[in-house]
Amino acid sequence: MKLRMTYNGTDMKWQEALAAWFTQHTEEGVALLRDLVRQDTVNPPGNEYRAAEVVTGYLQRYGIPSTCYEGAPGRTNVLARIGDGAPVVFVPAHTDVVPVGDGWTHDPFDPVVRDGFIYGRGVADDKGPLTSLLMLAAFLKQYEGAFRGTLLAGAVADEECGSTYGLGYLLEQKLVSADYAIVPDTGASIYRVSCGEKGLLHVEVTFTGAQAHGSTPEQGCNAAWAAWEFLAALRAEFGDQIGYCPASAHAWFTPTSINLAQVQGGEVYNIVPGQCRVRLDIRYVPGETQEAWLARLRGYAQQVRDRQQCRGFDVRVAAHMPPYVVEADSPLITAVDKAVRAFTGRRIECVGMSGTTVCKQLIQHGIPAIGWSQDSQHQAHMANERLALSELRTFGVVLGLAFLALGNNLEAIRDGCTSEYSGDSH
Numbered sequence: 001m002k003l004r005m006t007y008n009g010t011d012m013k014w015q016e017a018l019a020a021w022f023t024q025h026t027e028e029g030v031a032l033l034r035d036l037v038r039q040d041t042v043n044p045p046g047n048e049y050r051a052a053e054v055v056t057g058y059l060q061r062y063g064i065p066s067t068c069y070e071g072a073p074g075r076t077n078v079l080a081r082i083g084d085g086a087p088v089v090f091v092p093a094h095t096d097v098v099p100v101g102d103g104w105t106h107d108p109f110d111p112v113v114r115d116g117f118i119y120g121r122g123v124a125d126d127k128g129p130l131t132s133l134l135m136l137a138a139f140l141k142q143y144e145g146a147f148r149g150t151l152l153a154g155a156v157a158d159e160e161c162g163s164t165y166g167l168g169y170l171l172e173q174k175l176v177s178a179d180y181a182i183v184p185d186t187g188a189s190i191y192r193v194s195c196g197e198k199g200l201l202h203v204e205v206t207f208t209g210a211q212a213h214g215s216t217p218e219q220g221c222n223a224a225w226a227a228w229e230f231l232a233a234l235r236a237e238f239g240d241q242i243g244y245c246p247a248s249a250h251a252w253f254t255p256t257s258i259n260l261a262q263v264q265g266g267e268v269y270n271i272v273p274g275q276c277r278v279r280l281d282i283r284y285v286p287g288e289t290q291e292a293w294l295a296r297l298r299g300y301a302q303q304v305r306d307r308q309q310c311r312g313f314d315v316r317v318a319a320h321m322p323p324y325v326v327e328a329d330s331p332l333i334t335a336v337d338k339a340v341r342a343f344t345g346r347r348i349e350c351v352g353m354s355g356t357t358v359c360k361q362l363i364q365h366g367i368p369a370i371g372w373s374q375d376s377q378h379q380a381h382m383a384n385e386r387l388a389l390s391e392l393r394t395f396g397v398v399l400g401l402a403f404l405a406l407g408n409n410l411e412a413i414r415d416g417c418t419s420e421y422s423g424d425s426h
């Protein structure tokens with residue numbers, strides 16, 4: 001079937017062309033997704049080169065050049081550019097999957113389609129979004145020169161184990177640069193956009209007392225009791241579970257949380273512990289700072305010291321990543337909202353993540369990034385992982401519209417841009 005498109009304001013518009021493309025290529029898309037899932041890319045060990053071969057094969061069929069980069073043998077990343085110039089919109093979908101686990105009712109690497117769903121390891125996380133992305137790349141290739149901007153499509157390795165050989169490698173080696181990034185890996189829905197992440201602060205607080213014989217505790221200073229006093233003060237402020245910090249607020253986020261991860265002190269019955277260590281995992285909302293949290297913790301520890309319940313204490317940061325938000329009025333979020341509204345009539349909702357994702361790595365390298373993907377009904381990492389086939393098209397279309405909106409291409413059509421272009425589909 002021929003797909004003709006003319007930009008004179010009267011002929012087919014981008015949205016209709018995109019929707020038609022995805023409808024016409026449904027079967028091909030399902031076959032591509034099946035082929036991707038058949039490649040065992042369980043990480044560890046990864047073996048993403050298997051999926052990379054499928055990706056490059058598909059791109060070749062549409063005349064799209066691609067480049068492979070390996071951070072280690074077999075850990076293949078594929079990058080492909082469609083279009084030219086700014087803005088460069090980087091969309092990295094990952095090719096590795098988590099281990100299979102128990103409870104599957106069929107072979108997780110031989111996908112089945114039933115009642116409009118496809119079942120298999122990785123169909124939702126993240127090979128389904130990757131399929132939408134590759135189909136979009138094929139669509140855009142037909143119209144290269146007729147839109148502004150570059151889609152930098154990525155099939156990246158190692159997301160499930162820290163991205164050392166995937167996105168981390170590509171960013172460290174400066175193999176990617178982009179104006180914006182959309183990470184198609186939330187599993188939420190096209191209406192819920194991850195626009196920020198809490199800060200992560202891992203802190204170790206160590207109390208020092210004085211060791212003594214267990215039969216004469218009065219001659220020592222018990223560091224375990226000091227830790228207990230410290231934790232009691234935290235608990236008094238943050239509630240029974242030392243969970244949410246009620247004073248912390250941000251519209252997109254749940255409140256700051258504190259997880260008491262570890263308490264370690266003492267050796268045997270007949271020794272008064274001379275040292276006790278407390279490990280806390282704090283996830284704090286944007287607007288708060290690492291410094292303020294450390295000052296707060298030092299304040300509690302100092303109170304314990306002032307009451308002579310310890311001889312000394314040490315507050316040490318084991319890990320820290322600051323929080324971030326992509327502002328609601330940024331071009332990236334505006335474009336996504338515009339795309340979703342155009343195709344579905346609904347507005348998007350910005351949400352903040354409690355955990356950290358690869359978006360943080362992108363942000364740290366100066367690339368504004370959001371998480372946005374298909375609705376997989378939280379199937380990621382589950383047995384019988386599934387994806388509604390309709391999501392391949394829905395997400396492909398809105399991703400395409402968001403990309404075009406970032407390059408202001410949608411407005412050009414609405415304004416009756418007269419530059420004529422027509423292209424034929426395969």
Ligand SMILES: [Zn+2]
Nearest residue numbers: 125126159185
């Ligand atoms: Zn994922």
